[in-house]
Amino acid sequence: MCIDCGCPTTGAASPPHHHDHEHEPAPRTLCVEEDLLAKNDRLAAGNRAHFQRAGVFVLNLVSSPGSGKTTLLERTLRELNVQLRFAVVEGDQQTSRDAERIAATGVPVRQINTGAGCHLDAHMVGHAVEAFDLAQTDLLMIENVGNLVCPASFDLGEDHKVALLSVTEGEDKPLKYPQMFRAATLMIINKTDLLPYIDFDLNRCRDFARQVNPKIEILELSCRSGAGMAEWYDWLAAGVREKREASGVRSEEKTP
Amino acid sequence: MHELSLTQSLVEIAEEHARRAGGTVIRGITLEVGELSGAVPEALEFAFDVCSRGTLAEGATLTIRRVPGHGRCAVCAAETVCHELTAVCPVCGALGFELDTGTELRVLELEVD
Numbered sequence: 001m002c003i004d005c006g007c008p009t010t011g012a013a014s015p016p017h018h019h020d021h022e023h024e025p026a027p028r029t030l031c032v033e034e035d036l037l038a039k040n041d042r043l044a045a046g047n048r049a050h051f052q053r054a055g056v057f058v059l060n061l062v063s064s065p066g067s068g069k070t071t072l073l074e075r076t077l078r079e080l081n082v083q084l085r086f087a088v089v090e091g092d093q094q095t096s097r098d099a100e101r102i103a104a105t106g107v108p109v110r111q112i113n114t115g116a117g118c119h120l121d122a123h124m125v126g127h128a129v130e131a132f133d134l135a136q137t138d139l140l141m142i143e144n145v146g147n148l149v150c151p152a153s154f155d156l157g158e159d160h161k162v163a164l165l166s167v168t169e170g171e172d173k174p175l176k177y178p179q180m181f182r183a184a185t186l187m188i189i190n191k192t193d194l195l196p197y198i199d200f201d202l203n204r205c206r207d208f209a210r211q212v213n214p215k216i217e218i219l220e221l222s223c224r225s226g227a228g229m230a231e232w233y234d235w236l237a238a239g240v241r242e243k244r245e246a247s248g249v250r251s252e253e254k255t256p
Numbered sequence: 257m258h259e260l261s262l263t264q265s266l267v268e269i270a271e272e273h274a275r276r277a278g279g280t281v282i283r284g285i286t287l288e289v290g291e292l293s294g295a296v297p298e299a300l301e302f303a304f305d306v307c308s309r310g311t312l313a314e315g316a317t318l319t320i321r322r323v324p325g326h327g328r329c330a331v332c333a334a335e336t337v338c339h340e341l342t343a344v345c346p347v348c349g350a351l352g353f354e355l356d357t358g359t360e361l362r363v364l365e366l367e368v369d
Contacts, residue, residue: 027283027367032273036265036287036295036361119258150258153294178341179294214343214351 040154043122047129047157054134055249056087057240058142060120060156062180063164064173065146068190070098071223072164072232073141077105080233084240087132089142091120098143108132119150122157138240152179159243160185167191167198171205178212186217186235193222259295262361263303269363271312279368282313286365290323292341292358297322316367325358 035041051058061069070090077086088109090098099111110128112120125142134140142158144151152161163184165173168191174181181187187209189202202220209216219235221228266287274282289297297320308314325338329345330352338346338355345353 027369028277028279030273030277030279030366030368032269032363032365034269034273034363036262036269036363039265039268117261119261121261149294153258153262182341210351211344212342 037153037155040122043126044155044157047122047126050126050129051134051140051157051159052247054137055244055247056134056137056140057236057243058140058156058158059239060142060144060151060158060161061164062144062148062151062161062184063146063166064148064169067146067164067166067169068223069143069146069164070101072188072190073143074101074105075223075226075229076141076232076236077102077107079229080236081106084138084236085136087129087134087137087140089120089125089128089140091124091143091145093117093145114145118145118147119154120144120156121154125156138244139236148173148177148180152177152183159239162186162188164188164190165205167194167200171201172208174205174209174212181209181216182213184213184216186219188232189218189220191222191224192220192227193225259299260303260307262295263300263307266300266304266363267307267311267313270316270366273363273366274312274368277368279366280312281369282316282366283369284317284319284367285313285363286319286321288321288323288360288362288364290325290358290360291339292325292355293361295361312368321364323357323360325355327353327355327358329353 063069073088086107088102088107090102090109090111091114092098093115094113096111099109102109110131112124112128114120120142129140142156161184163180165187167189189205206218209218219228219231221232266285270282270285289295289300300320301318304318308316327338328335329348329350331350332345332348334345334347336346338353343351343353
């Protein structure tokens with residue numbers, strides 16, 4: 001209906017009449033029904049297909065700042081570098097400090113600086129991995145920006161999200177930040193060497209994690225003492241093996 | 257504050273659909289935001305003012321429909337609202353609760369000229 005004179009703007013119901021204003025076309029309603037994350041999800045699916053073809057097992061490491069993601073990577077790379085070929089993507093708001101620590105282990109690494117951004121997205125990762133020879137890589141580790149909230153929503157094309165929780169953060173983090181622990185396949189409780197000095201109830205922490213995600217797998221370790229690292233390495237080796245089999249890449253093609 | 261990147265996607269999606277339909281101005285956008293989606297409606301509104309500047313969506317009215325969390329328990333079969341992301345059934349306490357709504361983050365419709 002025309003707001004100036006009240007006449008219908010369409011159809012034969014409008015009797016012939018004259019006035020001194022133009023009828024604006026009425027706004028049209030377009031049905032969209034598109035997820036806000038649809039574009040990221042499309043790019044992540046592209047990354048995933050690329051990783052699948054190359055037969056590379058991909059993990060997205062997420063946690064609060066200071067939980068020990070980089071230290072876990074450093075120790076893992078130093079101890080497994082002989083058996084497995086790694087590549088690492090480091091995400092931080094600024095500096096290349098983490099990339100320098102990884103480069104010191106001899107593993108190829110790319111640093112992404114997100115500036116004001118609080119998470120990595122599939123587009124950034126797609127470009128970062130262009131630098132790697134994925135066909136000659138067994139395991140790609142993506143260390144996300146330290147943040148227990150935002151990275152949960154952004155698929156990067158990984159096989160699994162691995163959420164680290166250090167014992168100094170408190171056992172109730174899975175309840176407080178449920179999105180991340182629901183999105184994760186594996187929770188690693190890190191810095192267990194500090195357990196004698198603090199009030200952290202391991203059983204309660206495991207229960208809290210299962211309350212938000214009954215299927216979550218849980219490992220406990222200390223990157224400092226080395227306790228529990230063997231179980232983590234077994235978990236990685238199993239993932240690499242399964243990915244090779246699923247992608248049809250024969251293991252001898254991957255072995256240097 | 258991943259609402260900023262979500263809102264950039266919102267504006268991109270809206271512009272793309274409007275252009276495809278031959279629209280030149282976006283008057284309104286209706287968005288569905290689940291209460292357990294991890295996005296804060298107020299932060300989306302705030303970011304929209306900034307992200308829509310200089311686009312077809314500048315000045316558009318952003319209508320946010322909030323969707324409450326709701327799910328069903330696989331153990332006791334209760335169907336109930338739920339205000340937390342959890343697998344614990346609010347009725348029987350078993351670890352069998354599965355959400356069916358509450359995580360939406362979706363552009364529903366546009367008003368375009």
